[in-house]
Amino acid sequence: MYISRNVDIELLNWKKTDKRKPLLIRGARQIGKTSAIRQLGEQFTHFVEINFDENPEFSQLFEKSLSPDEICQQVAVIKNIPIIENKTLLFLDEIQASPKAIGVLRYFYEKKPNLHIIAAGSLLEFTLSEIPSFGVGRIRSVFMYPFSFEEFLVALGENSLLESITNASPSHSLPQLIHQKAIGLLKKFLVIGGMPEAVTTYIENNDFLAVQKVLDDLIVSYQTDFSKYKQKVPSLRIQEVFRTVVQQVGNKFSYSYSNATLTNNQIKEALELLQMSGLVYSITHSSCNGIPIGAEINPKKRKFILLDTGIYQRMLGLDLAAIFIEDDTELINKGAIAELFVGLELMKNSSESTIAALYYWHRESKSSHAEVDYTVQHGTAIIPIEVKSGTKGAMQSLYKFLEEKKTNFGIRTSLENFGIFETIRIIPIYAIGIVMKNKLKQIQ
Structure with a gap:
């Protein structure tokens, strides 16, 4: 059962924005980040979720200096789900397990601006503290908390x-x-x-x-x-x-x-x-x-x-x-x-x-x-x-x-x-x- 959250409005507004940046959802563990993003995924024709904790092999795609286009092509084949700009939501969960993936996010804004891409993770702030200027100006953060x-x-x-x-x-x-x-x-x-x-x-x-x-x-x-x-x-x-x-x-x-x-x-x-x-x-x-x-x-x-x-x-x-x-x-x-x-x-x-x-x-x-x-x-x-x-x-x-x-x-x-x-x-x-x-x- 999904219970609506105030952040849902923020996510929907982001979805409708023409010039959007990759979104990074930040906050403590178990406050509903993943559930809110999956709920947003229902607004898209296609939804692709990659969990770096459960599937660490996906980290390899972000470590090979591949372009955003090449990454999307390979993910689409592996997941057997098309990744189409303005129709697919790409969700990178537990992204703290792949620091390279965090670094690559900014290139999606530059090279593939029409793709909806969201990342989230547990204990994410620890990883971000070790990545100087991880995406200033190219990645947008949204901070979540428990229910008000x-x-x-x-x-x-x-x-x-x-x-x-x-x-x-x-x-x-x-x-x-x-x-x-x-x-x-x-x-x-x-x-x-x-x-x-x-x-x-x-x-x-x-x-x-x-x-x-x-x-x-x-x-x-x-x-x-x-x-x-x-x-x-x-x-x-x-x-x-x-x-x-x-x-x-x-x-x-x-x-x-x-x-x-x-x-x-x-x-x-x-x-x-x-x-x-x-x-x-x-x-x-x-x-x-x-x-x-x-x-x-x-x-x-x-x-x-x-x-x-x-x-x-x-x-x-x-x-x-x-x-x-x-x-x-x-x-x-x-x-x-x-x-x-x-x-x-x-x-x-x-x-x-x-x-x-x-x-x-x-x-x-x-x-x-x-x-x-x-x-x-x-x-x-x-x-x-x-x-x-x-x-x-x-x-x-x-x-x-x-x-x-x-x-x-x-x-x-x-x-x-x-x-x-x-x-x-x-x-x-x-x-x-x-x-x-x-x-x-x-x-x-």
Whole structure:
């Protein structure tokens, strides 16, 4: 069963473009890259898939200095499927197993521009890091992530609810019953997460225990991959840092965590590898004095979050009963899962053509301490976003940011309904990604 994804629209637009570049789909393992490309393949007369892991002999075609025309001719004969420009989609899967094939991609843009060719792979970033200028200007990248909450609602068939959320705004809140329904589905999503297999398992079985087993398998699979990240880095070292990230979500990362067995440099190396794998994303401190936000970062001050709330809650061992039964005013404050969810939604609803970057603002002084969970750029303005897991909480840090940076408004995202309080726009947590993607201009 294929569940539609937002990236499907991006892929269809690429298909219709006259002057298209070869496409490279990038992202963590098992987030649905291959399924999305196969779905696109149904829009073509012919679909040719080469998996370099399963059929390593195909690498020879890309190592013989053959032209794109010669490669296509030989692939067509071997696969017994015609490769015709504008009618065939050529899909190179697990392309990281053939670095030469990655290098050849750019020549398809120059020599065979009318052929639709897409590549994807697991742990692709490790291979790309070893190929300088692998295809600058000749290859287009699209970045994928696990399901967003919006995609989850579509998967459940909750299109009317999604439309209601999309049409709501701080000046036009949702009816309370609809708001409560959205919160209930948000709780389910936090437990299930956005990994395609977990979402599909829930839809087919309506069984949270079955979902938990899927998440367990995914965690084991990811940890097994650690040995592939870098030969000189022991997998146990990466595993230690991975679990440390889980425990520190929502806080500035501390290298002096309890039971640490590694040096700072070893921890930094493991963090870099985890980021390259797509399992971990960084939130970097910025002074936020002007745009771009990334111009004033302090790389020594970073938080880290996991790629998925389902995997996070499973590794942390959160009480699922408490998540569903607990009063909404104190939704899952344990483990900073609300802050994790918001960060992931910001990434998932950013541009597919660039690597999403997350930032936060923090000021320490003897007289005052202030921190804003996320800051985003909107035009020439920097918008602060404060995350509250429940419906209550002070907003001193948000006000300090607005005063110091001369920003017109800030966003508080919580379990409250849409609303306005002075210069603060209140956005329900479940709607933050949808608003940031479609309606930020309308909430000023």
